[in-house]
Amino acid sequence: MDEDNKVTKKQVIETEVPLGTVHSAAIEPYRVRLFVEDEIVKDAEITVGVNHRGVERIMEGLPVEKANSLTEKICGICSNSHIWNSVLVAEKALGIEVPERALYIRIIMEELERLHSHMLYLAHGSEVLGHETFAMRIFYIRETVMELLRMIGGNRVQYGVPIIGGIRPRAELDLMRIQKIKDGMDFVEEKITEFAERFVSDPMVMSRITGVGILKKEDAIRLSATGPTLRATGVDIDLRRDMPEYESFEFNVITQDDGDVKANILVRVLEIPESIKIIRQAIDHLPEGKITNRSWDMEDSPVTNNYIEVPRGKLYHSYSLDDGRVRNVIIRTPSITNIGAMEYACIGYHITDAQLAIVQCDPCFTCTDRAIKIIQI
Amino acid sequence: MSLKSYSRARSVHVMLVYTGGCNGCDIEIVNCIFSPKYDAEQYKIFLTWNPREADVLVVTGPVTKHNEQPLREIYKAIPEPKAVIAAGACALMGGVYKNINGDIPSEEIMGPVDKIIPVDAKVPGCAVRPEDVLAGAVAALPKLLNAK
Amino acid sequence: MSIADSLIAFIAVIGTLILAFFVSAWLPGIERRFQARIQQRIGPPISTPGIMAPLKFFFKEVINPNSPMPGLYNVLPIIGLIITISLLMITMPQLYVLAAFTSVIALVGLLKVEEIIYMFMGSLSQSVLSLKMPFPDIVKGAKHPGVRRSFVEELSSMRAFRLIAFGSFPIYIAIFVTVAIAKSIYISDIVSYQQIHGPILFSLAGILGAIVFFIGFMILLNEYPFAILKTKADVIEGPLLEYAAKYRAYVYISRGFLIFVLASIFSTLFLGIPPNILSWTILINIAVTLVFTMIMATVSTFSPIFTFKQFYPLVAGVSMIGILAIIASFL
Ligand code: SF4
Numbered sequence: 001m002d003e004d005n006k007v008t009k010k011q012v013i014e015t016e017v018p019l020g021t022v023h024s025a026a027i028e029p030y031r032v033r034l035f036v037e038d039e040i041v042k043d044a045e046i047t048v049g050v051n052h053r054g055v056e057r058i059m060e061g062l063p064v065e066k067a068n069s070l071t072e073k074i075c076g077i078c079s080n081s082h083i084w085n086s087v088l089v090a091e092k093a094l095g096i097e098v099p100e101r102a103l104y105i106r107i108i109m110e111e112l113e114r115l116h117s118h119m120l121y122l123a124h125g126s127e128v129l130g131h132e133t134f135a136m137r138i139f140y141i142r143e144t145v146m147e148l149l150r151m152i153g154g155n156r157v158q159y160g161v162p163i164i165g166g167i168r169p170r171a172e173l174d175l176m177r178i179q180k181i182k183d184g185m186d187f188v189e190e191k192i193t194e195f196a197e198r199f200v201s202d203p204m205v206m207s208r209i210t211g212v213g214i215l216k217k218e219d220a221i222r223l224s225a226t227g228p229t230l231r232a233t234g235v236d237i238d239l240r241r242d243m244p245e246y247e248s249f250e251f252n253v254i255t256q257d258d259g260d261v262k263a264n265i266l267v268r269v270l271e272i273p274e275s276i277k278i279i280r281q282a283i284d285h286l287p288e289g290k291i292t293n294r295s296w297d298m299e300d301s302p303v304t305n306n307y308i309e310v311p312r313g314k315l316y317h318s319y320s321l322d323d324g325r326v327r328n329v330i331i332r333t334p335s336i337t338n339i340g341a342m343e344y345a346c347i348g349y350h351i352t353d354a355q356l357a358i359v360q361c362d363p364c365f366t367c368t369d370r371a372i373k374i375i376q377i
Numbered sequence: 378m379s380l381k382s383y384s385r386a387r388s389v390h391v392m393l394v395y396t397g398g399c400n401g402c403d404i405e406i407v408n409c410i411f412s413p414k415y416d417a418e419q420y421k422i423f424l425t426w427n428p429r430e431a432d433v434l435v436v437t438g439p440v441t442k443h444n445e446q447p448l449r450e451i452y453k454a455i456p457e458p459k460a461v462i463a464a465g466a467c468a469l470m471g472g473v474y475k476n477i478n479g480d481i482p483s484e485e486i487m488g489p490v491d492k493i494i495p496v497d498a499k500v501p502g503c504a505v506r507p508e509d510v511l512a513g514a515v516a517a518l519p520k521l522l523n524a525k
Numbered sequence: 526m527s528i529a530d531s532l533i534a535f536i537a538v539i540g541t542l543i544l545a546f547f548v549s550a551w552l553p554g555i556e557r558r559f560q561a562r563i564q565q566r567i568g569p570p571i572s573t574p575g576i577m578a579p580l581k582f583f584f585k586e587v588i589n590p591n592s593p594m595p596g597l598y599n600v601l602p603i604i605g606l607i608i609t610i611s612l613l614m615i616t617m618p619q620l621y622v623l624a625a626f627t628s629v630i631a632l633v634g635l636l637k638v639e640e641i642i643y644m645f646m647g648s649l650s651q652s653v654l655s656l657k658m659p660f661p662d663i664v665k666g667a668k669h670p671g672v673r674r675s676f677v678e679e680l681s682s683m684r685a686f687r688l689i690a691f692g693s694f695p696i697y698i699a700i701f702v703t704v705a706i707a708k709s710i711y712i713s714d715i716v717s718y719q720q721i722h723g724p725i726l727f728s729l730a731g732i733l734g735a736i737v738f739f740i741g742f743m744i745l746l747n748e749y750p751f752a753i754l755k756t757k758a759d760v761i762e763g764p765l766l767e768y769a770a771k772y773r774a775y776v777y778i779s780r781g782f783l784i785f786v787l788a789s790i791f792s793t794l795f796l797g798i799p800p801n802i803l804s805w806t807i808l809i810n811i812a813v814t815l816v817f818t819m820i821m822a823t824v825s826t827f828s829p830i831f832t833f834k835q836f837y838p839l840v841a842g843v844s845m846i847g848i849l850a851i852i853a854s855f856l
Contacts, residue, residue, distance in 0.1 A: 016672045018655050024426035024757040045668045050443045051397050053474045054483040061479025073473050076401025128758045130830030136564040139412035157401035157504035204828045350832045355758040366400040384580035388573050413566035421573050427762050429769040446659035454653050456769045457586035
C-alpha cells in the first residue's frame, strides 16, 4: 500500500483542515476533516450523520403503502429507486403479479432517473472542477429530463410512480407522452454526445482529472465500493444484468480501467446513451394492457429483501410484514459503502483535488444518513 | 425609491443552508439559481456561499440535531439587514420526518426552521419548484428594502 | 513649472482618477455578463456587480469580523485600494516629474505589496465556515485527535505566499521586456521611446511580451483558472471570507479598479499611451481595458481551476516565452 504514496501507518501530520458542514463544494451537509501536509492530503475522515432523520425508525409500524411512499423521502436524487425497491420487496413478500406494462413504465422511470442523476453528477463535478460553463451546459440538458419526469410523475423531484401491484394511474403513458419522451431522448442523446466530445478534448480539464483520485481495483473491492465507482476501476459488475426486470432489455455494461476521476466521469457519461437505449427499447415494445393489479391480499410475511441497481450502485431494502404494517426495516444505500472509497481516493493529492476525489464517487450523504441505529421492537 | 433600497433591490446575494431533508429542495434551488433555464442572475439574484456576503438566507430541510447550531451561527454571521426564506415542506413544518411516524417518532428533528431563526418568507412544496423560490425571494425583498 | 501648470496637472490627475473609477465600476458587470452569455443565459445587468453591489454593501451593518486583529483586517482592502491608485498615478504623464517614483521598479514594488496583502488577509481571517463551525468533531474514535487544526483561510494564506514566490513572475518579465527595449527603467523614457519608434506591441518581442503580460494580469487578479487562492472547491472565498458591509464594498471596488489599472499599465508600457484625461488617447486606454476584460472573461469561462500541478508548468512555460521576448528585444 505504501508504494503509491497512499496511507502509511506512521506519518507526520501537520495540520487538519476541517471543511463543512456548510460548504460550497459539498452542498449537502457533511463534515470532512482533511489531514494535510504541505497541502497534500495525508488522511481524511468523512463524518456522516449530520443529516440523520431516522426514516427507518419512523417507518416502523406504518402501513406498507404509506411506508413505501415514505422511502421516497430518503433521497431526492434517486427517489424512484427507493420507492421501486420498497414496492418490489412487498411484491416479493406477498407474491403479487405485476402487469407487464407497469414493469416497463417502471423501467422507463428508473432510467430517466439515472439520466438526471448522472447529469447532476457531471454538473456538480464540473462545479468542483471550477468549470462553471460545463455545469451550465449540463444543467441545461438536464432540464429536459426533469420536464419529462414532471410530465410523468407530476413533480420534479418525488414522482411516486410505483405502487404495490403496478404504477399510479397518473403515470400511464399515452401517445403524446411517448412522443415527448422520444423527442426528449433524441435531444439528450445529441447534446450529451456533443458535450462528451467537447469534454474529453479539453486539455485543461483533462489535465485536472487524469491521474487524480486513483482507486485501484483491489482497493475498490476491499473497500466495498459499488456501482459506477467500482465499474470505473475495471470490475465488470452491474446488477441490472441479473435483475429479472431488465431481462428483456439489451444494454452494455460500461467499465473503465483507471479508477481516477476521468474514468469515473467517463463511466457515467457513457452510461447515459445506454440508459437512453433502454428507454427506447421500453417505449418501442411497450406492452398493452392494465397498469395495476389490484387483486391481492395482505398477508403476514417474514423478512424479505431485495437488491436493485440504482444510479450510485446497489440498493438494499428489507422488511417484514405484520398485520399490513412494516417491521424491522433495514435499508442500505450505495453511498454508505462508497464512503471508504471516498476517504481512500483523496489521499495523496492536493486539497483542491481531494474534493474532486470525494465527488468522483458521487456521494449522496442524504441517502447515507438515514439511520444510524435500528431499533428492535 | 431611495438610493439605498434601489441598490438593495438591484443586487441580492442568496446563501443556501441545507439542514437535512432529502436533497430534493436543495438541488432544485441550486438548480434554479444556476441553470440557464431559470437563471436567477437575470433578476439580480446571486448565489454565494459566504454568510458575510449574503442578504438572504434560504433554508431547506427540517433542521436535524447537528444542523441546529451551525444554522444559528450562520444566521448570526449575516450582517443586517437580512431576510430568511424557508423553502420546502420540511423547512415549514418539519415535513414527513416530523409529522408522520409509525410506532416511534423521530427524535432527530429540531425544526421547523422558524423555531430556530425568524423566518420572513415561506415557500411551500415538496420539492419546491424553482419558480416558487424566485417568488419567495421577491416576497422577502420588502423586508430588505425597508430596513434601516 | 508655474503655478498654473501644476494646477492643470493636478486637475488632470484627479480627473483621470475619477474617470478611471467611473470606467472600472462597469468592468465586473461586463465580465459577468460576458460569461453569462457564453453560458447561454441572460446574466445580470452590467451595472449590478460593479456598482449596485458595492453600494448595497455600504448600506449594510458594520460588523466585527472574526479575526485576531479586526482593525488591521478591515484596513487591508483600503490599503490595497490606495496601492492600486498609486499604481495608476505612477503611469500618469503629469507625474513623470517625480522621476525616481515613476520607474518600473516602483511599479514592481507596488504590485508586490498588492500580493502580500492577500497573505495578511488570509492569516487574519477566521470564518465560521470551517473550524468555528459548531460540530462535535473530536470525539472518541476520531482520527488523529491531537493534530493542530487550521482554518481554511490559513490554506489560502499559504497559497498566497507561494504565489508571491512565483505567481507574479510573468507580469514582471513582461514589464522588463519593455525595459529591455527602451533601455531605461523610467516610464517616461519608455513612453517617449514608443512615441518615436512606434508601439512596442507591434514587434516580435512586444507580442510575446503582451501574451506574458496577459497571463500575469490574470494571475494577479486571481481570476479563473488561476483562482487557487479562492477556489470554491476547498477554501470557498479564501482571504476575503470575513469582509462584510463597507469593507466588502472596498474589496469589490478595488477589484474592478485593479483591472483598469493593470490594463492601463499595459497600454502605457506596450502602446506608449499613458492614461491622461487631457488627451483623446484616453479612449484607447478604455478600449484596451474593455478588450482585456472580455478576453479574461472568455478565458475564465472555458477553463477549470488550476492546482499547483498545472500552475507550475504553466508559469514556467510563460516565463520562458517572456525570456524569449527579452532575447528577441536585443536582436
Ligand atoms: S420538502 Fe420534500 S423535497 Fe424538500 S427536502 Fe423535504 S422531503 Fe425533500
